[in-house]
Amino acid sequence: MRIAFFSDIHGNREALDACLAHAERQRVDRMVFMGDLVGYGADPVYVVERVAREMEKGAVALLGNHDQAAALGQSDGMNEYARAAIEWTHQALDAASIDVIKTLPMSVTDEDRLYVHSEASSPHSWSYITDAQTAERSLRSTGARITLCGHVHRPQLYHMSPSKPPVFFLPQSSTPIPLMGNRKWLAVLGAVGQPRDQNPAAAYAILDTTLNEITYLRAAYNIEKAASKIHAAGLPQMLAARLFIGR
Amino acid sequence: MARQTLEVGSTIDGFLVGEKIHTGGMATLWRVTRPDIDTPIVMKVPTILEGDDPTVIVGFEMEMMILPRLVGKHVPKFYGIGDFARQPYVVMEYIQGYSLFSLIEKAPLPADEVAKIGVKVATALVDLHRQNVLHLDIKPSNIMIRDSGEAALIDFGLSRHLFLPDLLEEEFRVPMGTGPYIAPEQVMKNRSEPRSDIYSLGVLLYYLATNVRPFGLPQAQGQLKKRLWRDPVPPRKLVPNMPPWLQEAILRCLEVDPDDRYDTAAQLAFDLSHPDQIKLTARSQKLQRDSLPTSWKRWLKSKGSDSGPRQPRPQQTNLAPIIMVAVDFSDGQEALTEELRVNVKRVLATMPGVRIACVNVLKLNRLTITFTLDEEGRSIHVQRLVELKEWARPLGLDQERVTFHVLEHMDPAEALIEFASSNHVDQVVIGARASSTLRRFLGSVSSQVVARAGCTVTVVRAPRAIAEAEAEDEKMIDTG
Ligand SMILES: Nc1ncnc2c1ncn2[C@@H]1O[C@H](COP(=O)(O)OP(=O)(O)OP(=O)(O)O)[C@@H](O)[C@H]1O
Ligand SMILES: [Mg+2]
Numbered sequence: 012m013r014i015a016f017f018s019d020i021h022g023n024r025e026a027l028d029a030c031l032a033h034a035e036r037q038r039v040d041r042m043v044f045m046g047d048l049v050g051y052g053a054d055p056v057y058v059v060e061r062v063a064r065e066m067e068k069g070a071v072a073l074l075g076n077h078d079q080a081a082a083l084g085q086s087d088g089m090n091e092y093a094r095a096a097i098e099w100t101h102q103a104l105d106a107a108s109i110d111v112i113k114t115l116p117m118s119v120t121d122e123d124r125l126y127v128h129s130e131a132s133s134p135h136s137w138s139y140i141t142d143a144q145t146a147e148r149s150l151r152s153t154g155a156r157i158t159l160c161g162h163v164h165r166p167q168l169y170h171m172s173p174s175k176p177p178v179f180f181l182p183q184s185s186t187p188i189p190l191m192g193n194r195k196w197l198a199v200l201g202a203v204g205q206p207r208d209q210n211p212a213a214a215y216a217i218l219d220t221t222l223n224e225i226t227y228l229r230a231a232y233n234i235e236k237a238a239s240k241i242h243a244a245g246l247p248q249m250l251a252a253r254l255f256i257g258r
Numbered sequence: 259m260a261r262q263t264l265e266v267g268s269t270i271d272g273f274l275v276g277e278k279i280h281t282g283g284m285a286t287l288w289r290v291t292r293p294d295i296d297t298p299i300v301m302k303v304p305t306i307l308e309g310d311d312p313t314v315i316v317g318f319e320m321e322m323m324i325l326p327r328l329v330g331k332h333v334p335k336f337y338g339i340g341d342f343a344r345q346p347y348v349v350m351e352y353i354q355g356y357s358l359f360s361l362i363e364k365a366p367l368p369a370d371e372v373a374k375i376g377v378k379v380a381t382a383l384v385d386l387h388r389q390n391v392l393h394l395d396i397k398p399s400n401i402m403i404r405d406s407g408e409a410a411l412i413d414f415g416l417s418r419h420l421f422l423p424d425l426l427e428e429e430f431r432v433p434m435g436t437g438p439y440i441a442p443e444q445v446m447k448n449r450s451e452p453r454s455d456i457y458s459l460g461v462l463l464y465y466l467a468t469n470v471r472p473f474g475l476p477q478a479q480g481q482l483k484k485r486l487w488r489d490p491v492p493p494r495k496l497v498p499n500m501p502p503w504l505q506e507a508i509l510r511c512l513e514v515d516p517d518d519r520y521d522t523a524a525q526l527a528f529d530l531s532h533p534d535q536i537k538l539t540a541r542s543q544k545l546q547r548d549s550l551p552t553s554w555k556r557w558l559k560s561k562g563s564d565s566g567p568r569q570p571r572p573q574q575t576n577l578a579p580i581i582m583v584a585v586d587f588s589d590g591q592e593a594l595t596e597e598l599r600v601n602v603k604r605v606l607a608t609m610p611g612v613r614i615a616c617v618n619v620l621k622l623n624r625l626t627i628t629f630t631l632d633e634e635g636r637s638i639h640v641q642r643l644v645e646l647k648e649w650a651r652p653l654g655l656d657q658e659r660v661t662f663h664v665l666e667h668m669d670p671a672e673a674l675i676e677f678a679s680s681n682h683v684d685q686v687v688i689g690a691r692a693s694s695t696l697r698r699f700l701g702s703v704s705s706q707v708v709a710r711a712g713c714t715v716t717v718v719r720a721p722r723a724i725a726e727a728e729a730e731d732e733k734m735i736d737t738g
Contacts, residue, residue, distance in 0.1 A: 170423055172316070180423035188422055191319045192342025 012220045013038060016200055018045035018128070018161025020062075021077065022052025022100065023204025023254075024240075026213035027061065029232035030203050037217055037228070043119075045161040045200060046075025046128030048112070049104070051096045051250050052204050053240035055081065059108040066111075074115035075128045075162070076137040082112040092247045099246055122220075125155035129162040139163050140199050146177045150195050157190060158197045159218070164207035166214055166227050167199040187224040198225055204237075205250075211257035264288060264303060270345060271338065273301060281305075284314050284415060290349060292337075298352035299337055303345070316425050317415035318346055323422060324414045325350065328389055331408050332382035353412070355405045358398040358462070365469035366497055369504045372467045376507070376530040378409040379459055383523035384682045386411060387452050390420040394449060396458035397439045398465075418449050437476045438465075442514050445482045453516040456526055460511025460519075467504060468496040472512060486514055487556035492544040502542035503533045509541040514556070521578030521611050524682035528580060528613070528661075531681065537658040578611030579684035584674050584707070585618050586689060587645050593720035594689040595649060601687055601718050602653060614655060616646045617663045617677055619670040639664050671706035678711050685714040 015034040020027050034042070044062050049055035062072050077097065080086050081104060086097035104112075117134045118127035125131060130138035130145060132152035139162060140146050146169040149158060171177035172194040182188060190196045201214025208214075212229035219226070238251035264286075268275045276289035279300065290301045304318040322339045325348055334350035358375070361367070367375075379401055386393060393400070395416040402410045416434050418424045426434060426449065433445045441457035448454075464472045472490035476482050493508055494500045507529055513519045520526040529536050547553075583602055585595055605612060620642055642664045650660055667673035678686055690704040708715045 168423065170425065172425075178423070178425075178427070183421040186421040189323050191323055191425065192346070193315065193319060194425075 012040045014041045014043060014218045014220065015039040015215060016043045016045055016126075016159055016198075016218065017203050017215045018200040019047040019075070019164055019202035019204060020044070020049075020052075020058050021047055021202065021204035022049045022055040022058050023213075023232075023237050024052070024054035024057045025233045025237040026052075026204045026230075027058055029230040030213050030215045031061075033228065033230040034215065034217065039217060042070040043126055043159070044070065044072035045126060045159065046073040046115070047077045047161065047202075048072070048075065049081050049100050050075075050077030050093065051241075051246075052237065053244040053246065055100050055103050056105060056108050059104070059111050063111045071119055071121070071126065072115055073119060073126060073128050074112070074117055078112045078115060082109045092249055095247050096250060099244065103244075120155065123156040124218075125153050125158045127158065127160050129160060131158055131160065137162065140167065140169075140197070143169065143177050143179055146179070146197050146199075147171065150177055150197050156195055157218070158195075159200065159216075160197070161200045161202065163199055164202035164205055165199070166201035166208060166216075168225075169197040169199075171195050171197075182225075182227040184227050184229045187219070187222070187226045189222075189224050191223075196225075201227065201229075205254065206257040207253075209257045211255055264301075270301075270347070271340065273299075273338070273349060275301065284317065289352065295337060297335075298354070299349055300352045301347050301349045303347045306346075319425050320417060321414045322346065322348055323425070324391055324417050324419050327419065328386070328391065328414075330385050330389075331404070331406075332385040332410055334410060334412060353402045353404060353410050355403045355410070358401040358403065358409075361466065362398055365466050367466050369467065369501050372463055372504060373507075373530040373533060375409075375466060376459065376463050377527050378403065378407070379462070380456075380523045380527035380530065381682070382409040382411050383455050383459065384527060387455070387523055392418045392420070392450070392452055393455050394418060394434070394444065395436055395439070396455050396462065397436050398462060401462075420450065424449055432479065433482060437482060438471045438473055440482060441516075442486045443516060445486065451516050452522070453519050456511050456519050456523060457513075457516075459523075459526070460508050463504075463511065464490065464493055464508050467500060467508065468493045470496055483560070486560035488553050489548050491547055495545050501533070502538050503529075503536040505544070506536055506538050506542035507533075509544070514560075522580075524580055524684075525578065525613060528615070528681050532661060532663070535661040537656075577609065578613070579609065580613045580615060580682060581605060581685045581687060582615045582617055582674075582678055582681070582683040584686065584688040584703075585616055585646060585649050586691075587618065587642065591689070591691065591720075594691065594718070597720045598687060598689050598718050599649065599652065601716065605685075605687075606653065606655075612659070614650070614653070614660045615663060615677075615681065615683065616650050616660065617665060617674065618642050618646055619673045620664055620666045621670055622666055622668050639666070671703045671710070674703070674707050675710050678707075678713060683713055685716065686711055687716045687718060690717045690719050 017030055042065050048058050048062055066072055080097045081100040084101040086094040089097060118125060127134050130140055131149040138145065140149055141163060150171050166182050168180045168182050169177040198216065200216050201208060203213045203215055206214050210229065211234060213232050214229055216225055216227045234254050238254050241251040264275055266275060266277060273290040273292050276291060278286055278288050280287035285302050285304050288301045290299055304314055306315060326336045326339060334353055337349040340347035393411055395413060400411060400413040402412060404410055433440060433447055435444045439458040439461045441454035443451050444454050461472055473485050490512060492505060494505045511519055583598060585598060602614060620639060643662055646662045665673040665677060686707060688704045688707055690702060704717050708717060
């Protein structure tokens with residue numbers, strides 16, 4: 012089975028559509044939306060509706076910190092840009108979208124895999140995985156052979172054999188990576204809607220459970236359009252500018 | 259880890275186990291069969307003993323990761339891997355031929371035989387490196403020579419795929435490799451340098467040519483480091499009749515700094531196939547090891563050299579390509595040969611590591627098949643070489659970066675395509691003469707090369723020829 016994972020869409024309609032079209036050409040059997048559907052981008056309602064439609068067809072979706080904050084209108088502890096975006100998004104979301112968000116789970120276990128938006132040892136703390144140490148905390152907290160998460164907006168891959176600390180690997184786009192046997196794997200996905208690895212193309216990944224391979228992928232999308240909508244919505248300029256440079 | 263005991267007659271995943279053909283430190287090999295596979299195949303199974311060295315297990319994981327991704331005749335064809343939790347194994351083609359290990363007892367071998375082996379192994383490395391895999395354990399027992407003549411590399415237990423996680427890196431605190439063959443940077447735990455394989459091949463060629471291992475049989479880690487500062491005895495000291503070009507090639511492979519070695523396996527293969535074109539430097543003349551003060555300075559420097567894992571660098575072949583320029587000296591082609599030179603200059607400006615092979619084909623016709631043997635033929639050949647050198651002179655290339663080849667052939671396109679493929683040429687630059695209707699129908703040399711060469715081909719036209727081509731096109735429209 013081929014499963015596509017989309018994380019951190021952040022209300023970016025153009026990026027989501029580009030990834031879904033790209034994934035369709037890769038013959039995927041299932042989709043998992045890894046949280047942060049909204050926040051930052053100008054099309055939160057479109058994104059939630061689109062994901063809800065995929066859920067009706069069997070897709071899985073998780074809750075992200077921005078989804079939670081936008082649904083509740085609570086942005087405590089966030090930086091000024093994020094807070095402005097959350098307040099704007101809270102206003103923009105309709106009741107139906109908020110209902111969808113409220114049904115989203117924090118994590119899902121699927122065979123030997125765990126899906127969670129942020130660091131798995133304490134999903135409600137919304138911690139970031141940025142190095143081997145934070146990856147180890149996540150990996151040690153679960154029995155799952157493969158953990159997939161997002162939240163950091165930078166593609167990373169960690170592998171850990173039973174008696175050793177995990178090792179970082181920077182995945183190369185479009186190269187299938189075998190998730191070999193005797194160890195655990197933590198795949199941190201890049202962002203669909205707001206990449207921060209200096210590559211502005213929308214990021215997602217496909218896991219082939221038969222071949223036991225994960226492939227990190229990039230899809231080009233119309234950044235100008237997404238950015239101009241952010242301007243038009245009166246959201247902070249910086250949220251548009253960063254899309255062009257992927258930071 | 260659960261294990262089954264393998265024995266003759268047992269079956270795993272449809273593979274029927276036959277005789278055991280090898281018991282090594284790391285693995286055992288069994289002949290196996292499966293009804294749907296009609297070539298001889300073998301199953302490699304790790305020897306996993308309780309409390310054993312984890313390198314065995316991780317090395318086997320690497321082999322299971324890398325072998326299925328490799329293709330081509332320079333590796334064993336892959337047929338299957340076993341589930342790690344149940345019974346790890348890889349099934350691959352049984353390579354019919356001989357192991358280079360068996361050649362060691364015949365050492366010292368004559369220079370031309372050493373070069374021939376060098377070309378075969380370097381060619382296998384070109385193929386492997388182009389698939390983004392570094393072998394990192396090149397030594398006689400890991401190289402087979404097929405009955406058909408090509409070298410096939412086996413045993414990918416220490417290998418690394420540049421785009422896949424390196425399960426061995428950081429996992430172990432000691433350098434991984436085989437004592438006599440390991441490259442200095444591998445001793446310093448860098449596992450992302452393609453030129454490490456060139457170094458190990460240099461050790462192998464040294465050994466074959468002299469019957470002496472350049473760095474002995476080191477037993478402890480400290481002894482491995484010695485190669486960072488102490489240079490080997492120049493092979494010509496051991497084998498006085500060794501030609502200087504072979505010492506040049508071998509010692510260049512054995513340079514401590516990878517930047518001082520051949521940039522790519524393709525360049526090494528190229529040099530060993532054209533020994534007369536190897537640029538001889540002080541390396542070729544050395545008959546003594548470096549003085550102790552020189553070694554001592556290197557020792558001091560090696561103390562400070564940084565060590566540890568590296569992220570892979572961009573592929574070496576892209577930075578140091580071999581470019582073949584086909585130059586035609588027929589009358590009336592001056593503008594075209596000039597334009598060829600302009601194009602080569604552009605390439606040189608952007609790629610300092612590039613090598614240029616200047617090629618001219620001396621066309622033979624059927625009737626003068628013995629052409630090369632007579633006096634006149636030889637003088638034409640020499641004349642062409644002189645013209646090639648003259649053509650290249652304005653490029654101001656160092657002798658190390660340019661070679662000259664006059665090929666004698668009845669079919670120029672065939673000769674060029676053959677040369678490009680057997681010399682691992684990355685790009686062909688070829689001129690197209692002014693088009694003519696006749697040429698279009700018959701197919702020009704350049705169009706044949708474009709159609710059939712396995713690499714990038716740049717077709718160069720003289721500026722004037724464009725106008726002529728337009729006039730020609732108009733004529734065709736008029737008459738057509
Ligand atoms: N595909 C093959 N076809 C033919 N012979 C092979 C093949 N693979 C391995 N061999 C033979 O078996 C030997 C050992 O194989 P290999 O090097 O892969 O295992 P190893 O674990 O490194 O063993 P060792 O510890 O003895 O080096 C080789 O030197 C070669 O003679
Ligand atoms: Mg071996």
